Amino acid sequence: MLNPQLNKNGELQHLLTIEGLPKKIVTHILDTASSFVGISDRDVKKVPLMRGKSVFNLFFENSTRTRTTFEIASKRLSADVINLNISASSASKGESLLDTIDNLSAMHADMFIVRHSQSGAPYLIAKHLRDTGQSHVHVVNAGDGRHAHPTQGLLDMYTIRHYKKDFTNLTVAIVGDILHSRVARSDIHALTTLGVPEVRAIGPRTLLPSGLEQMGVRVFTDINEGLKGVDVIIMLRVQNERMSGTLLPSAQEFFKSYGLTTERLALAKPDAIVMHPGPMNRGVEIESAVADGTQAVILPQVTFGIAVRMAVMSILAGN
Numbered sequence: 001m002l003n004p005q006l007n008k009n010g011e012l013q014h015l016l017t018i019e020g021l022p023k024k025i026v027t028h029i030l031d032t033a034s035s036f037v038g039i040s041d042r043d044v045k046k047v048p049l050m051r052g053k054s055v056f057n058l059f060f061e062n063s064t065r066t067r068t069t070f071e072i073a074s075k076r077l078s079a080d081v082i083n084l085n086i087s088a089s090s091a092s093k094g095e096s097l098l099d100t101i102d103n104l105s106a107m108h109a110d111m112f113i114v115r116h117s118q119s120g121a122p123y124l125i126a127k128h129l130r131d132t133g134q135s136h137v138h139v140v141n142a143g144d145g146r147h148a149h150p151t152q153g154l155l156d157m158y159t160i161r162h163y164k165k166d167f168t169n170l171t172v173a174i175v176g177d178i179l180h181s182r183v184a185r186s187d188i189h190a191l192t193t194l195g196v197p198e199v200r201a202i203g204p205r206t207l208l209p210s211g212l213e214q215m216g217v218r219v220f221t222d223i224n225e226g227l228k229g230v231d232v233i234i235m236l237r238v239q240n241e242r243m244s245g246t247l248l249p250s251a252q253e254f255f256k257s258y259g260l261t262t263e264r265l266a267l268a269k270p271d272a273i274v275m276h277p278g279p280m281n282r283g284v285e286i287e288s289a290v291a292d293g294t295q296a297v298i299l300p301q302v303t304f305g306i307a308v309r310m311a312v313m314s315i316l317a318g319n
């Protein structure tokens with residue numbers, strides 16, 4: 001079966017997920033991002049790679065980092081960027097997602113950046129564009145339900161490569177609410193694609209999805225065991241808005257059992273880095289002293305996100 005995000009020449013047509021993405025493409029995105037990192041330090045922060053192109057930011061779910069860095073990335077590539085205000089759009093009057101897409105396509109959109117609470121929404125849009133003869137329009141998944149957040153996965157890989165250089169000798173721990181996390185899924189696919197020999201998932205049984213072992217992941221319910229000797233710790237937000245029922249006793253209990261504290265961080269390698277996709281719940285999954293400490297690379301992740309999103313967009317646009 002054809003990969004829905006690749007064209008018939010095997011080139012990136014849409015970015016919907018990291019699952020099944022060839023290593024060559026993942027590495028090409030990271031290498032292209034490297035060439036954009038220095039642009040922020042220049043007097044002129046723009047390159048003309050997407051001059052004349054229209055990028056539509058469609059965020060049906062809230063965002064600070066992803067939406068803003070996509071906007072900055074679009075502007076640095078000289079694209080025209082349109083941020084649709086969903087709550088003030090006709091979606092609030094009952095217009096369907098695909099009718100919205102058709103109307104924006106009629107305004108000559110070149111790229112849609114889509115965040116949606118429903119898993120699969122960006123796939124639906126990509127399929128609709130193909131079925132209506134608009135395959136020249138590109139779709140980037142900016143996070144769909146609990147399914148995937150591919151640009152977060154890529155910026156996480158960029159961050160790990162920046163600090164650790166080589167993926168093939170690392171142990172990476174992903175900690176917390178893995179069940180509801182699209183970031184965890186994208187990170188696991190990216191880490192295994194790039195050859196990380198040991199990926200660990202750490203969390204309470206109620207927040208660990210089935211099938212992790214089949215994805216090549218070692219599962220730990222004891223954080224003190226799981227953090228021993230790791231090079232990279234990726235903390236996840238406890239996603240109360242995606243939980244139904246009582247999967248957790250309380251935020252305080254979660255912190256006691258799974259929060260990343262200074263004492264627990266000491267179980268990892270001395271040069272381990274601490275990552276978090278944001279937004280953080282301080283005192284729930286991470287102690288402030290760790291979040292603001294010398295091993296945290298949480299804000300550099302955000303900065304690298306601009307270059308990584310520039311890379312994704314410029315590659316999709318044919319550069």
Ligand code: CP
Nearest residue numbers: 063064065066277278
């Ligand atoms: N990491 C992330 O997706 O953050 P936002 O929800 O702020 O975009």
